[in-house]
Amino acid sequence: MGxxxxxxxxxxxxxxxxxxxxxxxxxxxxxxxxLGPDAAEMAVASPGAEPGxxxxxxxxxxxxxxxxxxxxxxxxxxxxxxxxxxxxxVEAGIGExxxxxxxxxxxxxxDFEAAVRERVGLLAGLPLAxxxxxxxRLRPTxxxxxxxxxxxxxxxxxxxxxxxxxxxxxxxxxxxxxDEVQANRLxxxxxxxxxxxxxxxxxxxAKRRALEDRRTTLGLAPGETLAVGDGANDLAMLxxxxxxVAFRARPAVAAQARIRVDRAGLGALLYxxxxxxxxxxx
Numbered sequence: 593m594g595x596x597x598x599x600x601x602x603x604x605x606x607x608x609x610x611x612x613x614x615x616x617x618x619x620x621x622x623x624x625x626x627l628g629p630d631a632a633e634m635a636v637a638s639p640g641a642e643p644g645x646x647x648x649x650x651x652x653x654x655x656x657x658x659x660x661x662x663x664x665x666x667x668x669x670x671x672x673x674x675x676x677x678x679x680x681x682v683e684a685g686i687g688e689x690x691x692x693x694x695x696x697x698x699x700x701x702x703d704f705e706a707a708v709r710e711r712v713g714l715l716a717g718l719p720l721a722x723x724x725x726x727x728x729r730l731r732p733t734x735x736x737x738x739x740x741x742x743x744x745x746x747x748x749x750x751x752x753x754x755x756x757x758x759x760x761x762x763x764x765x766x767x768x769x770x771d772e773v774q775a776n777r778l779x780x781x782x783x784x785x786x787x788x789x790x791x792x793x794x795x796x797x798a799k800r801r802a803l804e805d806r807r808t809t810l811g812l813a814p815g816e817t818l819a820v821g822d823g824a825n826d827l828a829m830l831x832x833x834x835x836x837v838a839f840r841a842r843p844a845v846a847a848q849a850r851i852r853v854d855r856a857g858l859g860a861l862l863y864x865x866x867x868x869x870x871x872x873x874x
Contacts, residue, residue, distance in 0.1 A: 594655035600856035601630040628869030649856045658866045664803045666821030667754035671736045676760045683722035699842040700824030704795040716787025723759050735858035740769045741873035753802045800828035
C-alpha cells in the first residue's frame with residue numbers, strides 16, 4: 593500500500609516552498625504535489641513518517657480511495673464557531689456556570705447525557721426568543737460551506753449530527769447545505785423552554801450509530817466515510833469512520849484521535865482527501 597503525507601499550514605498562513613522542500617528531502621518523498629498555497633502532499637514509504645517540522649498540521653493516509661462518499665459532521669465548535677448551549681446560557685445570565693460544565697463534558701470528564709440534562713435544566717423558563725437571538729448571531733466556521741459543497745459536488749452525502757439541538761442544527765444544516773440533520777430536541781411549552789430534553793438523547797453512541805446506519809443505507813464500505821468533531825462525544829464516530837478527524841479538539845479527544853487538525857482551517861478536510869484548492873466549490 594502506498595502512503596501520502598499531507599502538510600497543512602496554520603489557518604490564514606501559507607505553506608512556504610522551503611518548508612515543503614525540506615519535508616520532501618527529509619522524508620525521501622517520491623513525489624510532491626502542491627494542493628494550494630497552504631497545503632502540499634507527498635508520496636512517502638511509511639505510514640509512520642514524521643515531519644520533524646514545528647508549527648504545521650500533518651497526516652499520513654493511504655494513497656488509495658481518499659475521496660469519501662459520506663460526511664458525518666459535528667456542529668458546535670466544528671461546523672460553527674462556539675457552543676450553542678453556552679450561548680443560550682449567556683441569554684439566561686448563567687453563561688460561565690454552564691460553559692464550565694460544557695468544557696468538562698466535551699473533554700470526557702463528565703457523562704455527556706447527564707451533562708446535557710443538567711445544563712438544559714438550568715435554562716427552564718427561558719423564552720424561545722432567546723434561542724432566536726442566539727441563532728441570529730451564529731457564525732459558520734470558515735470553510736464549512738466549501739467542505740459541504742465540494743463533497744456534495746463530488747457525490748458525497750453530507751450529514752450534520754449534533755449533540756446540540758434541532759432549534760439550531762436544522763437552520764444551520766440548511767444554511768451550510770447538508771443533506772440531512774440529526775440533533776436533540778428541547779421541550780418547549782407556551783413559548784418557553786421547560787428545562788427538559790426529549791428522549792432519546794443523541795450522544796456518543798448515537799453519533800456512531802448514525803454513521804454506521806447511513807453507511808449501510810448508502811451501501812458504502814467503512815473506508816468511504818469521513819467524520820469530524822471536537823468533543824468526547826465524537827470519539828466513537830471518529831473511530832468508526834474511514835477518516836476520522838479531530839478538529840481543534842479538546843485535549844483528551846486530540847490525544848485519542850488518529851488524525852488531528854489543530855492549526856489549519858476546515859478546508860483541511862478537503863486537502864486530506866486530495867482535493868486541490870482549485871477544486872473547492874465556494
